[in-house]
Amino acid sequence: MEASWEASVTDSINTIYLLFSAYLVFVMQLGFAMLCAGSVRAKNAMNIMLTNVVDAVVGSISYYLFGFAFAFGDGSSSNPFIGTEFFALKDIPNSSYDYSYFLYQWAFAIAVSGITSGSIAERTQFSAYLVFSFFLTGFVYPVVVHWVWSSSGWLSPSSTSLIFSSGAIDFAGSGVVHLVGGIAGLWGSLIEGPRVGRFDAFGKPVPMRGHNATLVVLGTFLLWFGWFGFNPGSFDKILVAYPDTSNQGNWTGIGRTAVTTALAGSTAGLVTLFGRRLLVGHWDALDVCNGLLGGFVAITSGCAVVEPWAAIVCGFFSAWVLIGLNILALKLKFDDPLEATQLHGGCGAWGLLFTGLFAKEEFIVQAYNSGETGVVRPYGLLLGGGWGLLGAQVIEVLVIVGWVSITMGPLFYALHRLEILRISVDEEVAGLDISSHGGYAYTAHPEDTPRYYADYMRLQNQ
Structure with missing residues (x-):
């Protein structure tokens, strides 16, 4: 009876912790909405806020109907590449997963399409958002989840058949979440092309600053807050006890994971602050916010398996990855209003490689083998752990x-060919709020001038 009571308490605490983490990750949707709204021009603020809402509501349905099954479906035992039991949620009460686990995974899933939305902001038809959000959340993203996070996935570090005797360690999703969203945004932005006026006749970039720095900073802090559910929350079985101990388990790594998350983001923000000061000649709050987020994206892969000092290294290099990719994007005339491809794609890829270089064996055993004694696993190359882990990380990238690329690229191209991807030039100049949503987000805003009124009247008379 006592053992049964202890098991019940353990399950209850795990459930409460997982649900609380899911709520924190869901708060990140508000962070994305505020960050995106502040980063676009005022005439598109209502549109970008609506797309963030749509990412959540459409993603909820598609992940419930299809996504969770592709990611964790029971039919995957003979197929390591994709789960196959549709509507797997009906079996949750009798499986190793429960409803709290579904909710936690759902909160991750709806974040992916939010990343992609930022790349194609200010020039995309609303109907296209509905299509790509459903497909990305319901199929493309869950397949990657199955590869890396399902115990039967071929890249999983918890698989019975480990690739390179290691499996790819992507603890909370630098690759699974951020790289997926960043690459999807890359193809959407490439196929749509730059916004009207982003580059002049000589190919030089024209600044298109966001309209509200306050919202950007608010969104950044909300995302920082949510990341404490995103990363530490991924210890979803927190009270698994260590062998030969009575008071330790996976929960001992949660505090360290939160610390590495904070240190990586803070370092990246600081390096970006001074780096951009040297490049542009002034202190830029918006650049610091993106640098901070780049550090969070990068540490998300290895947050549970690296020392705090290594997290500082991660943040330092992630800042330069972001700065370098932004410079390259301008040279290539690539227009991503939220820098989502560079931030989530570039820093996500760096985060995976960083884990292969700096992961500590003791922490890997803690996170993936519940501290089991006598276990030997490949770990960070620079710590003497060999090439196995780094090789698996490269494969994941x-x-x-x-x-x-082979899923979202053709989808965006098909939407383009069907002429349902990009809005017209007139609509883009007038702004998506007035052309597609019936009015501006603000009663009065910086762009409420006679020129924009004339654009609105022209659209009304077409």
Whole structure:
């Protein structure tokens, strides 16, 4: 009876912790909405807020109907590449997963399409958002989840058949979440092309600053807050006890995971602050916010398996990855209003490689083998752990880039050919709020001038 009571308490605490983490991750949707709204021009603020709502509501339905089954369906035992039992949620009470686990995974899933939305902001038809959000959340993203996070996935570090005797360690999703969203955004932005006026006749970039720095900073802090559910929350079985101990388990790594998350983001923000000061000649709050988020994206892969000092290294290099990719994007005339491809794609890829270089064996055993004694696993190359883990990390980067490219690339191209992807030039100049949503987000805003009124009247008379 006592053992049964202890098991019940353990399950209850795990459920409460997992649900609380899910709520924190869901708060990130509000963070994305505020960050995106502040980063676009005022004439598109209502549109970008609506797309963030749509990402959540459409993603909820598609992930319930299809996504969770592709990710964790029971039919995957003979197929390591994709789960096959549709509507797997009906079997949750009798499986190793429960409803709280579904909710936690759902909160991750709806974040992916939010990343992609930022890349194609200010020039995309609303109907296109509905299509790509459903497909990305219901199929493309869950397949990657199955590869890396399902115990039967071929890249999973918890698989019975470990690739390179290691499996790819992507603890909370630098690759699974952020690289997927970033590469999808890359294809959407490439196929749509730059916004009207982003580059002049000589190919030089024209600044298109967001209209509200306050919202950007608010969104950044909300995302920071949510990341404490995103990363530490991924210890979903927190009270699994260590062998030969009575008071330790996976929960001992939760505090360290929160610390590495904070340190990586803070370092990246600081490096971006000074780096951009040297490049542009002034202190830029918006650049610091993106640098901060780049550090969070990068540490998400290895947050549970690296030392705090290594997290500082991660953040330092993630800042330069972001700065370098932004410079490259301008040279290539690539227009991503939220820098989502560079931030989530570039820093996500760096985060996976970083884990392969700096992961500590003791922490890997803690996170993936519940501290089992005598277990030997490949770990960070620079710590003497060999090439196995780094090799698996490289494989994850390559297969995610390939998979998302062969699925989302054709989808965006098909939407383009059907003329339901990009809005017209007149609509873009007038702004999506007035042309597609019936009015501006603000009663009065910086762009409420006679020129924009004339654009509105012209659209009304067409």
